[in-house]
Amino acid sequence: MACSPCVAPEPENPLDRDHRLVAAVNKGDATAFEELYRHYRDWVFSLAMRFTAEASDAEDVLQESFSYLLSKTPHLHLSGRLTSLLYPVVKHLAAHARKKRARYHGDRDALDGLTAAAVAGTPSRAELARVLSALPESQREVLLMRAVDEMSLAEIADALEIPVGTVKSRLHHALRTLRADERTRAYFDR
Amino acid sequence: MTMDNGHENGDDPAVPEDLARDLGFLVRPAYTPRAAIDDDILAGARRRLGPIAAGRRRRRSIVRLVPLAAAAVLLIWLVVRPGAVREDLDGNGRVDVLDAFLLARALRDGGNLEKAWDLDHDGRVDRHDVDLVLERARRL
Numbered sequence: 239m240a241c242s243p244c245v246a247p248e249p250e251n252p253l254d255r256d257h258r259l260v261a262a263v264n265k266g267d268a269t270a271f272e273e274l275y276r277h278y279r280d281w282v283f284s285l286a287m288r289f290t291a292e293a294s295d296a297e298d299v300l301q302e303s304f305s306y307l308l309s310k311t312p313h314l315h316l317s318g319r320l321t322s323l324l325y326p327v328v329k330h331l332a333a334h335a336r337k338k339r340a341r342y343h344g345d346r347d348a349l350d351g352l353t354a355a356a357v358a359g360t361p362s363r364a365e366l367a368r369v370l371s372a373l374p375e376s377q378r379e380v381l382l383m384r385a386v387d388e389m390s391l392a393e394i395a396d397a398l399e400i401p402v403g404t405v406k407s408r409l410h411h412a413l414r415t416l417r418a419d420e421r422t423r424a425y426f427d428r
Numbered sequence: 429m430t431m432d433n434g435h436e437n438g439d440d441p442a443v444p445e446d447l448a449r450d451l452g453f454l455v456r457p458a459y460t461p462r463a464a465i466d467d468d469i470l471a472g473a474r475r476r477l478g479p480i481a482a483g484r485r486r487r488r489s490i491v492r493l494v495p496l497a498a499a500a501v502l503l504i505w506l507v508v509r510p511g512a513v514r515e516d517l518d519g520n521g522r523v524d525v526l527d528a529f530l531l532a533r534a535l536r537d538g539g540n541l542e543k544a545w546d547l548d549h550d551g552r553v554d555r556h557d558v559d560l561v562l563e564r565a566r567r568l
Contacts (some may be wrong), residue, residue: 266481271477275466296461297461384441406441413441
């Protein structure tokens with residue numbers, strides 16, 4: 239007979255996991271840091287690539303972002319998930335990397351570089367890329383944070399240091415633009 | 429319902445799944461960082477966090493010793509606390525010639541002799557006990 243206590247434990251809430259690991263890191267636990275790193279590495283790199291479009295710059299930003307976290311120990315403090323803390327760090331470091339490289343002319347160029355390979359041979363994604371590029375930067379950023387980074391409205395507000403209402407407003411406007419555009423309307427008709 | 433920047437409070441605009449998927453395809457890079465980057469970052473973490481962990485272990489060791497140290501201090505205090513020395517007959521915290529003089533005068537005057545003054549434990553308070561006080565005073 240199956241044992242009644244043998245119930246699979248519920249997966250740990252990401253917020254609880256982040257707080258638990260940060261508490262351990264603050265006590266000098268390198269294994270906990272590695273677990274945090276493995277969990278967020280690809281997201282940080284992906285975000286860095288979104289801002290820089292250069293793999294070597296994105297690797298530098300990745301290293302500097304986690305070095306920044308380490309520099310705060312043993313007093314690293316999380317008010318929410320680690321994404322809210324890391325997002326502005328990555329964005330700031332990426333901006334610095336762009337200035338150093340001195341050939342960046344705005345988010346639009348970085349995004350174009352990044353999406354070119356992704357849309358090859360995919361007409362619908364090519365259209366989406368064009369519509370996305372035409373969005374105001376502030377709306378595009380919030381849309382990507384919500385849809386791709388899966389951050390909550392509160393986490394986005396925290397990361398960008400803007401009110402939640404402003405986040406909602408930008409997201410609404412971005413989605414309304416995509417819905418109104420015939421090239422991307424189909425996403426909303428399904 | 430109250431409005432906030434033109435949108436109802438609690439209204440979380442939904443992003444269609446297909447749209448989110450395709451946006452992800454657009455902006456997620458096709459490659460991952462080099463393994464050497466991982467090694468560098470994790471090595472840096474061990475360098476930074478090692479001393480923090482070591483410091484905590486040292487503090488825990490010291491904290492464990494505190495009750496022992498407190499017990500030792502208490503024991504020493506109970507043994508050598510001021511006034512607890514048998515030969516300090518006048519209770520002034522010192523063993524000196526005055527204590528010997530006090531005992532000698534008490535013997536001469538034939539007054540009340542305290543049992544505690546039988547310092548050699550021979551059942552009598554006498555000249556030998558005065559000698560013991562003087563000996564102790566000399567050692568100190």
